[in-house]
Amino acid sequence: MNDSTWSTSITQIKPNEIRIRGFRVEELMGKITFTEAIGLILTGEIPDEKVTRMLDAILVSSIDHGVTPPSTQAARDSATTGAPMNASLAAGILSINRYHGGAIADCMEMIQDSLCRCSEDNPKSCNSSSVEIARELIISYQASKKRLPGFGHRVHSKDPRTTRLFMLAEELGIAQNGVAMIKTLQNVIGDTGKELTINVDGAIAAVLVDMGIPNDLANAFFIMARLPGLVAHVYEEQTTQPPMRDIDVKLHRYNGPEDRNYTDEKHE
């Protein structure tokens, strides 16, 4: 057994005093947004306005994807048996793994590996050599029959979230080598005649690389983003469906608000 003192640097608690990374929580309340608080608790500093807007976009992008994802199905399977909210959410989160939401860390690693090789091979002209590196990488994945993390989607051939994330990353000056490298990978794939486009995991991965977020936190972003969506599904299941029903995902019908546009232009 290990009896020695251990350290934590997240939150300090004293009677009637709660300090998050050094700040009194009541001083932050009403002043910073939840997204800024997420940045603070994960990195130790309140992110600046641009990073915050990028984080908001990432979190909004993945907040929900309807009833078909395995995490949503597992959460509803749990809810229909009478589980409380937290247990249903846990079942959902347990269904976010390598093949669903969990490709972000793998894709970040792939991008970082590529960037490493890039800088080693040809430090001054990464652009010219990156195509070569991308080709080698894709050939090695094909040879070992591994899925390319961050590419392809069972519903979307051209994911609208990817386009928007890259646009924002450019606009906010966040896009750097990571975004460039994954786009190179996509181009190289396109050259081979395959239609395999960057999915939202891949786009988030590239942006997180450029934001300097550690890989080990990557999948947590998807989980944090998706949690409110899971809450909405569990609540809908609990309040509108009979218990112990046979959930046939194929037979669902959307009957929510009709198509509408968001016209508030406050950020642009």
Added chain:
Amino acid sequence: MNDSTWSTSITQIKPNEIRIRGFRVEELMGKITFTEAIGLILTGEIPDEKVTRMLDAILVSSIDHGVTPPSTQAARDSATTGAPMNASLAAGILSINRYHGGAIADCMEMIQDSLCRCSEDNPKSCNSSSVEIARELIISYQASKKRLPGFGHRVHSKDPRTTRLFMLAEELGIAQNGVAMIKTLQNVIGDTGKELTINVDGAIAAVLVDMGIPNDLANAFFIMARLPGLVAHVYEEQTTQPPMRDIDVKLHRYNGPEDRNYTDEKHE
């Protein structure tokens, strides 16, 4: 078995189109904050600026409470055995129940019961009668030896989050009968000579009553708020502590950033 079509009103998915409560997700990205998206996905409408600021304050208030809460301990217990991030988070969420984080729904119900009795008994002069109702309620809880949900904390005798939440709720014009009723309850308890103050669960409960959030969503707010804190703890455990350690919570030491003030005044 039940083969009939079932309805969902949260998100509509078509190839290359994702609509959250009617809005294209890519239109929301970069324009609304994560908190606004949480409001949208849970209620169907993007909350206005005041409600958003209140929601942000609620979510920030509960983002973390150091290493001692059972949810944090369970998440770290899981992480030290080598669990991946999502499994550790699930273990943490499974430890958020009636006696930790989960009193919000119970407290909302208690407030709503009191308000109901108030309006039935004396519809025109709730203020004068609410003290009577509060007295009866407290006597009935004492008689049945039930804990009063939303009151008392094992560390804080005067929770700074409670004070700040009520201040903001007043400032933003959100505080109504719910906040008034829980304050009445506290005053009545104070008159009996006991020192039992409103904790953060109680404060959130009162504000959610006044915002019209359904009780069944109440505990989800605590879970959504606390998730980033759990992420930070699991990440810290994974990256700074040896595996399979004997976690003695009493022996922890805070070694994070020193006390600092948040001086950005952008909201005030």
Added chain:
Amino acid sequence: MNDSTWSTSITQIKPNEIRIRGFRVEELMGKITFTEAIGLILTGEIPDEKVTRMLDAILVSSIDHGVTPPSTQAARDSATTGAPMNASLAAGILSINRYHGGAIADCMEMIQDSLCRCSEDNPKSCNSSSVEIARELIISYQASKKRLPGFGHRVHSKDPRTTRLFMLAEELGIAQNGVAMIKTLQNVIGDTGKELTINVDGAIAAVLVDMGIPNDLANAFFIMARLPGLVAHVYEEQTTQPPMRDIDVKLHRYNGPEDRNYTDEKHE
């Protein structure tokens, strides 16, 4: 905070010594069955041969129910996303609640309530009065539109596990008032012309009442029994199906061993 010493009476650990309820574990290994050890750890004593055989029958009865139960679906939903075994099992267990596997405790309570009323009303002639009590109970459930726990099944109109459990309980001399009462309830329902038969949860509940198992342990029996079934499904999913597949339960086909008889007569 509470610093006082707390007690546990399950297992005593010293260096190189593990005592389960007083017994050295290595003395039990090779001598008692897992089921006897389950009895020991839960009740403090090794059950006798008849009780052990009854426990075995209960555990065997609920070991699996194919791919359709929500717990199996949630476990497979988790597995298909790449979750490790333990996370998939946890997702499955989280989907065992009031409406699936979790009716055992509710049904035990209903039986015990009925037995209580029975002995209060008419201590000497429970048999004659139990029909009356059963009638009242069913009327009260119908009036409040509550499901009768332990009755009905979405697939089986006459559950073969129920028949067998009752037969064994009679044969082993375990069936007492609990089994009698649930059969009375079934008869009374039959008299009303409804076809609602005792399901496996109800049968287990009645037998557990007669074995004196506490209600709070009831659902645990279903969870312990079903765990190996969940293991088999997760393993089958991991080893025979592609990742991130769209699991349509309706489209499954059984391709396992053909119908066969168990001819070993060692117990009879």
Added chain:
Amino acid sequence: MNDSTWSTSITQIKPNEIRIRGFRVEELMGKITFTEAIGLILTGEIPDEKVTRMLDAILVSSIDHGVTPPSTQAARDSATTGAPMNASLAAGILSINRYHGGAIADCMEMIQDSLCRCSEDNPKSCNSSSVEIARELIISYQASKKRLPGFGHRVHSKDPRTTRLFMLAEELGIAQNGVAMIKTLQNVIGDTGKELTINVDGAIAAVLVDMGIPNDLANAFFIMARLPGLVAHVYEEQTTQPPMRDIDVKLHRYNGPEDRNYTDEKHE
């Protein structure tokens, strides 16, 4: 989306008929033990008497280890917050990973690798070469600073479960190359002067290798074995401890049955 029919070979369900791997469940009830049913559902066949006795010993060996393991702590952390039984068990199971209970699969792989190299290098005289292979393996683990899976325990320097498992495996004629190889590994470690003995995970791993159980099922054996122990702890927590207590594992005191001997000799 993939609409094709998929196969399962575990359990076939028809109205009023449940067949486990081909057998009617009611025919198995009362005839086979739970352990035999576990063997059946996992492998497709009812294990013979010797294998069943070995499986029983494995399951009994790991049924509980007192209050200190992380899985027990996580389950109690969850229970003290008011979680239902199944959620507390899930939290416990989520804390069974690589460094706690989860070394079985890793150790099996290590043993199998060693056996492979053994037969490749020197097919006819494995015994003489296995020491060499064990030495190489240990040097490579030391070089990469990896833990040797299945060796060492934070409480036991000589685990009584290990000794008993090996004794039974010999007695039942189950011990083969797997048990031999892990013993060779231990001897080679002993020669280096280190005191690192085979723990229960290692012993189970060696026996499972010799029983031909697939690696991917290995950790499931520990989880199935430990579940009843977790049930006992959650039940004890729920029924004997106050809610939301501060669980200090160091301050626990065993107050269960005194030391006693198991004198039933029915198997020997």
